[in-house]
Amino acid sequence: MRQSTLFTKTRREAPKDEVSKNAQLLIRAGFVHKDMAGVYSFLPLGLRVIEKIKTIIRDEMNGIGGQELSLASLQDSQVWKKTDRWDDVKVDNWFKTKLANDTEVGLGFTHEEPLTLLMKDHIASFRDLPKYVYQFQTKFRNEKRAKSGIMRGREFLMKDLYSFSKDEHEHGEFYDKCKDAYMRIFDKVGIGHLTYITFASGGTFAKFSHEFQMVTDAGEDTIYIDEEKGIALNEEVNNQEVHAIVGVNPDKFKTAKAVEVGNIFTLSTKFSEPLELNFTDESGKNNPVFMGSYGIGVPRLMGAIVEALSDDKGIVWPKSVAPFDVHLVLVNGSDETNARAESIYKKLVEQKTKTGQNIEVIFDDRDARAGEKFGDSDLIGIPTRVVISDKNKQGADGEYLVEVKDRATGEVQDMTVDELVEKLKTNV
Ligand code: ATP
Ligand code: MG
Numbered sequence: 001m002r003q004s005t006l007f008t009k010t011r012r013e014a015p016k017d018e019v020s021k022n023a024q025l026l027i028r029a030g031f032v033h034k035d036m037a038g039v040y041s042f043l044p045l046g047l048r049v050i051e052k053i054k055t056i057i058r059d060e061m062n063g064i065g066g067q068e069l070s071l072a073s074l075q076d077s078q079v080w081k082k083t084d085r086w087d088d089v090k091v092d093n094w095f096k097t098k099l100a101n102d103t104e105v106g107l108g109f110t111h112e113e114p115l116t117l118l119m120k121d122h123i124a125s126f127r128d129l130p131k132y133v134y135q136f137q138t139k140f141r142n143e144k145r146a147k148s149g150i151m152r153g154r155e156f157l158m159k160d161l162y163s164f165s166k167d168e169h170e171h172g173e174f175y176d177k178c179k180d181a182y183m184r185i186f187d188k189v190g191i192g193h194l195t196y197i198t199f200a201s202g203g204t205f206a207k208f209s210h211e212f213q214m215v216t217d218a219g220e221d222t223i224y225i226d227e228e229k230g231i232a233l234n235e236e237v238n239n240q241e242v243h244a245i246v247g248v249n250p251d252k253f254k255t256a257k258a259v260e261v262g263n264i265f266t267l268s269t270k271f272s273e274p275l276e277l278n279f280t281d282e283s284g285k286n287n288p289v290f291m292g293s294y295g296i297g298v299p300r301l302m303g304a305i306v307e308a309l310s311d312d313k314g315i316v317w318p319k320s321v322a323p324f325d326v327h328l329v330l331v332n333g334s335d336e337t338n339a340r341a342e343s344i345y346k347k348l349v350e351q352k353t354k355t356g357q358n359i360e361v362i363f364d365d366r367d368a369r370a371g372e373k374f375g376d377s378d379l380i381g382i383p384t385r386v387v388i389s390d391k392n393k394q395g396a397d398g399e400y401l402v403e404v405k406d407r408a409t410g411e412v413q414d415m416t417v418d419e420l421v422e423k424l425k426t427n428v
Contacts, residue, residue: 001324003364006030008043010376021218022303023149025315029379031323038146038154040299045380048323049302050157054136056188056320057159057296060181064174066134066161071111071118073138077104079113082274093141107140112293115162116271123164123289125280130170134161136298148220151259151303161294166281168268171290175264178294182212182262189301190318191308195261196232198223199246206266207245208237213258218307221260224253232258259304262296309408315381316408319427324362326424327382331370331389341365341388344402344417351421359424383407384427386420 008030015034018024023040026032031046042050058068077096080086086094086106095107108114115133123129139158146152161178165171179197186195191214198211213223213232223232226248233242233253243250269288272278277289302321309316319325326348330341345363352358362382364373370389377385387403393414395401401414404423415423 001362003362004366006044006362008045010379018149019147020149020151020303021310022151022306025306025310025379026150026303029315029376029381031315032150038143038152040150040153042299045323046302049317049321050298052321052323053189053298053301054159057185057298058136060185061132061134061159061161064132064177064181066132068134068136070135071108071114071137073108073140075106075108075114077106079117079275080106083113083271084274085113093143095140095142108137109139109141110293110295111135111137111160112162112267112271112291113275116275116277116291119164119289120275120277123277123279126166126282129279129289130163130165130174132161132163132174134159134294145220148218148259149303150299151218151297151307152220153299156300157298159296159298163292163294164277165290165292166279166287167290171266171292175266175292178264178292179210182264182294182296185296186212186214186261188320189305190320191261191301191305194308196223196225196230196258198232198234198258198260199237199242200234200263201236202266205268205270209263209265211260212262214261214304214308215256215258216304216307217257219257219259221258223256223258224250225256226252227254228252232256259300259307261301261304262294264294265292267291267293310381313375314379317381317383319383322381322383324360324382325427326359326361326384326386327364327377327380328361328386328388329364329373329377331373331387331391332367333390337388337390337392340400344386344388347417348421348424351425353425353427378407381407384424 010030011028014024014027027034030043033041035041077086085091098104136157136159140155143152143154146154163174186192195212195214198213199208200211202209222235224238225232272288272291278286279289280286306315328345348359348361385405393401399416402420403414405412
């Protein structure tokens with residue numbers, strides 16, 4: 001894509017009321033637009049990142065047997081009354097509204113109830129189980145504090161998966177698979193080294209639930225890490241009984257601020273019983289389906305990546321989620337230099353990686369000063385920058401060399417265009 005055609009502009013300052021680093025950088029670089037506190041729109045660059053994160057999550061969810069659907073946002077209050085969550089004082093973040101005929105409806109903040117009800121049309125016998133169903137869907141939550149940028153939106157995209165199993169044992173097998181899939185997701189998006197499986201209270205249904213907490217000073221949670229075991233506890237479970245069950249030594253805990261990028265829950269029959277999602281087992285007996293739920297906040301994950309990996313110049317995207325693979329920057333110069341940049345751009349966009357994807361190039365062909373272009377390039381944070389200017393060097397045999405800079409390490413290398421193509425092809 002030609003940067004001269006991109007409608008978004010970078011800006012020097014973030015909005016005055018924006019206190020979080022992730023939103024400040026993402027707004028300045030033109031990835032998101034702040035509509036109001038806790039409400040963000042995603043611009044072309046930001047949407048590309050969201051889509052890449054979704055692809056990584058989708059691959060993993062499909063890999064463990066998930067089937068994707070898309071549930072409605074408007075929810076029937078009658079369904080929620082059956083599980084006592086419509087009027088539950090603990091659920092204080094509902095956006096509730098009314099139809100023209102005064103019927104009460106809610107804007108979904110989660111989807112256990114409508115999905116459990118839906119599954120009644122499809123699950124009748126043990127032969128229909130287990131099933132795993134997920135979606136990427138907008139959740140609405142009337143969050144009290146919305147100071148963490150896109151990590152805590154009042155409207156945000158969540159991947160939520162729900163499992164339907166015959167019993168606790170079958171549920172446990174999937175639960176463990178999903179735990180592994182989650183860690184692979186966080187590895188792939190570049191924050192695995194900072195993310196801990198964290199024991200949290202399981203409510204009334206299971207001893208524990210598990211959170212995936214990424215260590216960052218921008219986090220709203222505090223976790224207690226056992227580095228040797230590579231696990232953590234959150235505040236509400238940090239007591240003697242839990243230390244004994246999990247087998248951790250609190251003397252060795254490292255305390256850290258962290259953000260919950262995902263969580264997984266055993267729901268047991270909390271929803272299937274009141275909504276009567278039952279199945280007949282091999283002996284002909286009727287049983288409630290055993291359920292679990294598994295969430296990842298997509299923009300929260302994007303914000304967490306920015307918090308963890310940016311530097312004082314801007315964002316540093318990992319290759320797996322960067323909006324483009326390469327930032328080709330022309331420092332306008334002689335006709336020859338300008339024509340050279342055009343031809344390199346055309347050559348790069350024709351290439352495919354070894355795994356068959358197009359190489360995604362953003363070409364800074366704008367009529368702007370070199371300093372401005374480099375500043376914007378650092379701010380936007382594409383992993384590889386290629387500079388074409390009058391100053392480009394020649395190789396020993398007179399070959400034309402391009403200057404290639406790694407955004408993360410700052411390392412600069414001169415190489416031929418063919419070497420660059422080869423590097424980008426294997427750069428996955
Ligand atoms: P938190 O404890 O941070 O408020 P939660 O426990 O309410 O989150 P869930 O309802 O289980 O979160 O949602 C599943 C996932 O959705 C969370 O692990 C998190 O990644 C994400 N998430 C939750 N609330 C938000 C939000 N307001 N904005 C963006 N992502 C969110
Ligand atoms: Mg939580």
